[in-house]
Amino acid sequence: MAHWTSFEKETEKETKKLIRCISKIEDEEDQHFQLALKFVWSNFKFHRFLDVDSHKVGRSIAGIYEKLMVHSDLSKAGSWMRLTEEFLNSPLPNTHGTKVIQTG
Secondary structure, eight states: OOSOOHHHHHHHHHHHHHHHHHHOOOOTTSHHHHHHHHHHHHHHHHOOOOOOOHHHHHHHHHHHHHHHHHTTOHHHHHHHHHHHHHHHTSBOTTSSSBOOOOOO
């Protein structure tokens, strides 16, 4: 990379630190160190995380609420819904807005 951002420079530094810590290879010119570095960078660049299925999460939240209601734990059920709503409506770090999962 010709022009690295500060994030990329910091990531490179921390990646090398991680490789040294795990592999105990101190020499950055070592072939094994370079292979590990290429492997890690490849994973950073091309790894894809699956999206959360908000419908499944919503059904799970609603299911827990229903179980609490069936077992007459009304205060726990109320707390469960209040706390999950509060959590879901809290701002996300480094992101604008909130994520809301539809329950029910």
